[in-house]
Amino acid sequence: MPPLPVVRLPLPPSAAHAAPKARWPRALRHRGGGGIEARGDGRGRGRRGVVCAMAAGEAGPGPGPAPSRTQMIMDKISSGEEIGGAGGAYSYNALKRLDQIWSSICEVQSDSKVPEVVTRVQGPLVDYDLGDGSEIFDVLVCGGTLGIFVATALSYKGLRVGIIERNIIKGREQEWNISRKELMELVEVGILSEEEIEQIISSDFNPVRVDVHLRVKVKFGWRTSLILEFRGAIFEGKSLSSISVHDDFAVLNLSDGGSLPCRLVIDAMGNFSPIVRQIRSGRKPDGVCLVVGTCARGFDRNTTSDIIFSSSSIRRAGNSGVQLFWEGFPAGSGPTDRTTYMFTYVDPHFGGPKLEELLETFWDLMPAYEDVVLENLDIMRVIFGIFPTYRNSPLPAAFDRVLQVGDASGIQSPVSFGGFGSLTRHLGRLSNGIYEAVSGDLLDALSLQLLNPYMPNLSASWLFQRAMSARPQIDVSPTFINELLFANFESMQKLGDSVLRPFLQDVIQFGPLVKTLGLVMITRPQILPSIFKQAGPGVILNWSGHFVMLGYYTFLSTFIDPVLRPWVESLPLRNKYQWKRYLEAWKYGAGLDYRQGE
Structure with a gap:
């Protein structure tokens, strides 16, 4: 690296x-x-x-x-x-x-x-x-x-x-x-x-x-x-x-x-x-x-x-x-x-x-x-x-x-x-x-x-901010935040640089996030109830919508963008401007502006 x-x-x-x-x-x-x-x-x-x-x-x-x-x-x-x-x-x-x-x-x-x-x-x-x-x-x-x-x-x-x-x-x-x-x-x-x-x-x-x-x-x-x-x-x-x-x-x-x-x-x-x-x-x-x-x-x-x-x-x-x-x-x-x-x-x-x-x-x-x-x-x-x-x-x-x-x-x-x-x-x-x-x-x-x-990748980051905040009157262990961070970093380290490095650069991507969450749930399922207590069901539900949209934007940028881009270039000025912004939103919203090795 x-x-x-x-x-x-x-x-x-x-x-x-x-x-x-x-x-x-x-x-x-x-x-x-x-x-x-x-x-x-x-x-x-x-x-x-x-x-x-x-x-x-x-x-x-x-x-x-x-x-x-x-x-x-x-x-x-x-x-x-x-x-x-x-x-x-x-x-x-x-x-x-x-x-x-x-x-x-x-x-x-x-x-x-x-x-x-x-x-x-x-x-x-x-x-x-x-x-x-x-x-x-x-x-x-x-x-x-x-x-x-x-x-x-x-x-x-x-x-x-x-x-x-x-x-x-x-x-x-x-x-x-x-x-x-x-x-x-x-x-x-x-x-x-x-x-x-x-x-x-x-x-x-x-x-x-x-x-x-x-x-x-x-x-x-x-x-x-x-x-x-x-x-x-x-x-x-x-x-x-x-x-x-x-x-x-x-x-x-x-x-x-x-x-x-x-x-x-x-x-x-x-x-x-x-x-x-x-x-x-x-x-x-x-x-x-x-x-x-x-x-x-x-x-x-x-x-x-x-x-x-x-x-x-x-x-x-x-x-x-x-x-x-x-x-x-x-x-x-x-x-x-x-x-x-x-x-x-x-x-x-x-x-x-x-x-x-x-x-x-x-x-x-x-x-x-x-x-x-x-x-x-x-x-x-x-x-x-x-x-x-x-x-x-x-x-x-x-x-x-x-x-x-x-x-x-x-x-x-x-x-x-x-x-x-x-x-x-x-x-x-x-x-x-x-x-x-x-x-x-x-x-x-x-x-x-x-x-x-x-x-959606930016919106999905809100769960991490909430999880790392000490919240009064929440019945979780005082060591919960450290335990959660340990579980996440340990999982990302096992999964390698392709997962760890984007996260350390504030880039949330669908594939690495799915891998990390999956490994955490498999290796440390006992931490899940505390996550729901710490973040709250409303935040978890809201985050789930952004998580789905993160996957959707990843699909759009990966598969639909290459098909549409030549067509976008032929559009009138206002329509071209709008569609170029849509393509950028898919790319940046999925964290795909990040490239490994940079």
């Missing part, structure tokens, strides 16, 4: 809008998928960044209660300039703000009206003053951290593209774990060449292990850095206020009083996008992944990496019972530097620990996990994030001329940290589809919905 790369990306804008290179204190690097990045899509279960923050020394509140150990540790870290995007903030105050967001998610939902960001205006846009030097863009991307990938791909296709970012789109060193196939998507869309891909791979580490009282060793782990060149306009320091959608254009109204017209708005503002909040009517997420961790210096033994590690049953963190998982891997900033994550899955309807409470647990448990003395480490960065997910994902377009991409669309796996890997996996499909939609003026909501279609 070839190793799987990790990418570190300074992301500078075009030369005309060049931003100074980010200088992290002590040359630190941050793992993220637009923020925190916890794993490589091939290295482990996808956990990528959505809403993250990293601490670096901003002092906490004034006189009051004694500071927590978390605050004291964070106050010792050199401060640096906070910049935009997930992971661009790294202060103790940012941690408190994120905890406030998490608390608001867990609170009982009120009947307060969700702010209306997008409004539909009947008729064409008239009497709009473009002003001197202004233009109507083909595409305006809101959110530049990961949105710059889509924006760059579309600009390379000749579209007039602009990026709106409330902060500064500033190059910063940032690490991602990602499979080679996902990285090669950047080549296929024309952002990078194969030579550039090879040049950016700077180091590798192995072995990597899965350990849930079971050890699976896999050789991969790459670390890379690259630079993107965006060919378009950048509007920094500007926040979106509202969007008026007309028959022929959309107008973005900015918080500074300005406005920009375009043919299509791409919402890349993440899970907490105000547009997404409007579409979902402020509904509480179905699940949340809470992540805390550090990047620290002083690990003498630093050549291996954990995909997912769990050695304890459900334990208390704050006032909540949680099942804790770990991941650790060498960082790119030095030979003794290591990134360590502790994460858990929770149901926000039952609440969960605050991030600061999780960090307090992290300081207690991390030394035993990494076999180090905490006081001997130079903690360079504290990492934390919340990653909400919804069953109704990907999110269909709800308005004409407005499309969600990346985490805003919910395209990431519900057991992942969101972000970069899932975006690159779909980058070619999305950039081609968006280009065809804009070129053919197929920008009504129904046409845009085809770009975020139902994907």
Whole structure:
């Protein structure tokens, strides 16, 4: 098996809008998928960044209660300039703000009206003053951290593209774990060449292990850095206020009083996008992944990496019972530097620990996990994030001329940290589809919905998220989650790489899933009653429908797609666009975009 790369990306804008290179204190690097990045899509279960923050020394509140150990540790870290995007903030105050967001998610939902960001205006846009030097863009991307990938791909296709970012789109060193196939998507869309891909791979580490009282060793782990060149306009320091959608254009109204017209708005503002909040009517997420961790210096033994590690049953963190998982891997900033994550899955309807409470647990448990003395480490960065997910994902377009991409669309796996890997996996499909939609003026909501279609493999992943969440008042053994994971990984290991490797890259396929479930039921039938208790009959029944559809999509993509494709190419523009999206939905919805050996 070839190793799987990790990418570190300074992301500078075009030369005309060049931003100074980010200088992290002590040359630190941050793992993220637009923020925190916890794993490589091939290295482990996808956990990528959505809403993250990293601490670096901003002092906490004034006189009051004694500071927590978390605050004291964070106050010792050199401060640096906070910049935009997930992971661009790294202060103790940012941690408190994120905890406030998490608390608001867990609170009982009120009947307060969700702010209306997008409004539909009947008729064409008239009497709009473009002003001197202004233009109507083909595409305006809101959110530049990961949105710059889509924006760059579309600009390379000749579209007039602009990026709106409330902060500064500033190059910063940032690490991602990602499979080679996902990285090669950047080549296929024309952002990078194969030579550039090879040049950016700077180091590798192995072995990597899965350990849930079971050890699976896999050789991969790459670390890379690259630079993107965006060919378009950048509007920094500007926040979106509202969007008026007309028959022929959309107008973005900015918080500074300005406005920009375009043919299509791409919402890349993440899970907490105000547009997404409007579409979902402020509904509480179905699940949340809470992540805390550090990047620290002083690990003498630093050549291996954990995909997912769990050695304890459900334990208390704050006032909540949680099942804790770990991941650790060498960082790119030095030979003794290591990134360590502790994460858990929770149901926000039952609440969960605050991030600061999780960090307090992290300081207690991390030394035993990494076999180090905490006081001997130079903690360079504290990492934390919340990653909400919804069953109704990907999110269909709800308005004409407005499309969600990346985490805003919910395209990431519900057991992942969101972000970069899932975006690159779909980058070619999305950039081609968006280009065809804009070129053919197929920008009504129904046409845009085809770009975020139902994907049964993504929906089927919900059972795994539910099974890995500690749920109060459920009569199952405290060791059940570990027992279930052990049974699954043991079965997949016996079945070989063709079953194990796709799963570790967040790709659910019908054949490997059938084999794994079948072997688990044969070898460990006694675990089935606990699965029904943990997940609930409603979730199991719902999952069964997605499982059937996964098999159906596999059949369609394998046998029907080759027959229909020549016919599709002969269709009129609108019909051709629609059928191409159907064929893509079958392929990606069955996980058949994944190819073994990549």
